[in-house]
Amino acid sequence: SKGNGDTKGKTYTVATDSNFKPFEYLNTKTGELEGFDVDLIKEIAKRAGYEVEFETMDFDGLLAGMQGGRYEIGIAGMSITPEREETLDFSIPYYDSGIILMVPTDSDIESIDDVDGKKIGSRQGSTSESFLGKNTEAQVEAYPEIVTAYMNLANGKLDGVLYDVPNVQYYIAQEGKGKLKTTGEILQGESYGIAFKKGSELVDPSNEALESMIKDGTYAEIYEKYFGE
Template sequence: MRKRIFFLLAALSLLLVLTACGNSSADGKGKTYTVATDSNFKPFEYKNPKTGELEGFDIEIIEEIADRAGFKVKFETMDFDGVLAGLQSGRFPIGIAGMSITEERKESIDFSIPYYDSGLVMMVPNDSDIQSIDDVDGKKIGSRQGSTSQAYLQENTGAKVEAFPEIVTAYMDVKEGRLDGALYDLPNVLYYMNQEGDDKLKTVGDVLEGQSYGIALKKDSEIVDDVNQALESMIADGTYAKIYEKFFGEAPGDKWLGE
């Protein structure tokens, strides 16, 4: 009799475990996901020079989303084009790296709802004769490998495009006169100019291609809805605005205030 009760209890326990595992697999709760990211895109993601820890706006956003959605994250850093390739191949389930939502990218990966509005801007030396994107034909212009800025230059200008794994290399080359300019995402350009530009650089022309950043997920991801619901709740309760102000020093636009 005792053996029968023991086996019944064991079978019931196994059934409960299998049911719990099935639920976890279905919606992602309790799982740990690897997040592919860059480590040189301030203030979105970067390594603290003192601690070596990964920090930034993107990092805190995805950590908060994971907490609300009931899963855990661990990070793996690489060049930006490696993030894209890893998501497209299914190697990584999540990617966050100031990634613009584009129709082309949506063919091979999924995106969350937007979480940041950006655009492209041209940075040049103070004494440059470049006044807008219309003046870059034949000029050496830097960008980041695999980025929308590289694609924009190649498709819309006659510039001699030099793309780098790390955009800061292009910025440094502009500052030192090795490049005529660089085209990249507005917040990162402004951050570099403020922190390391040494008053040698300026932006010119209009902000190009208004873009929205999204959290990237492998195609047909099981957690798209969970991520979106968590992000929407962050915006609604003001958590998003607090994280934004921490890294950008000002309140976000009205659409992000949850009002």
Template sequence: MKNNARLRKTLALSALALSFGVCGIANAQQTTLKAVTDPSFVPFEMMDQDTGKMVGFDMDILQEVADRAGFDVDLKTMDFNGIIPAVQTGNVDLAIAGITITDERQKIVDFSDPYYDSGLRILVKDGSEVKTLDDLAGKRIGTKIGSTSYDFLKQQLGDKAEITPYPGSADMYMALMGGNVDAVFYDAPNVGYFAQTKGKGRVETVGPLYEGQQYGIALAKDSDWVEPVNKALAAMHQDGSYDEIYEKWFGKAPDAK
């Protein structure tokens, strides 16, 4: 299976090179783009304490895009609040940090095509009968105090379910593992990462995304790299490389609604 994915990737890279022309790729490969990320958005980007390097879903996506589009990456970190201004002013060439594509942000930076669909998602124990939001009626549900997931549950289910808000994500995951709730409903990246790490083999994410948002790679306005980045992302979806990266960090992709 992986060999087939590698073959598809090789063919896709060859096609991408032809689409740019030999000269264009040769020049692009000599380019180093200044990139920035937020070091604390787990599991999209985080510091590996053993190596001192940034790792995560976004980091894997960025490296794969860079390899395919033909540029090297000079990666720096900063607080999320400074990321869009850094791209806007040209201090960096691009940013990747779980950045939601919004109309306001699109006025000052360019975005790649969406590379990640975020939203809210259900987490249950393996083998649970719960598959969708409708199945949560009459169930005990854990979520986080003050979160959009709590508001969404109250709007959708009201008194039809026992909704318990917890002060932290660790608390609601412990409640699920201990049988105090039947499901957890929270941000898709967070529950997906828990399912792939501490909860692996015991819990799973189910159903579609709710209240969806999309993440994109932010680039300087009118950047020449928007098209190469988009072509790289499209090729990754086509040859299965994107799916491999997604499953590494989040497990099974959400069902379509």
């Protein structure tokens, strides 16, 4: 089915971020918002029969805005967690992720067991920030933008950064080659889900759309576009 009469043809604001490559980011040449999440939600909306427009913000502002009911939809590589499920509804998982430590190539930090007392960067409001607080005695430096943590790591102001595997790997491949590396294991498996306002009528039609995209190869095409070699 294609969404019910109340959602069909309506326009919804999608809350997202502008700096979480390759899920959402601004194309510096065109100024357009691009990424895996952006393509995914556009196609979901098309199939489910609603329109979307995007609003970008800091990830912790996005969480607060969603929880305050200001946005109907949020897509930002957001991990489905029991805490967030108390205040938000989520789609079926659309991407398997996890968090991992990144350090300079010559670092003596080999795993999360070595970070106590060290300066470890992350992003405000992220699952990595809360992991560090709960499981380590690191000096946690959480920023509104993860790129600040990456730059401070490259400049030697931080000893490590803990963040989402695909974003860390992307950064190493693009900017950190030979200077930065991942170390230790993936610390916590996480699944990304599209967030909806609690009780949103968009959840079911959006899930159906996503399932149809997985079945007919459209999901794989979008995946290949952003994660293919």
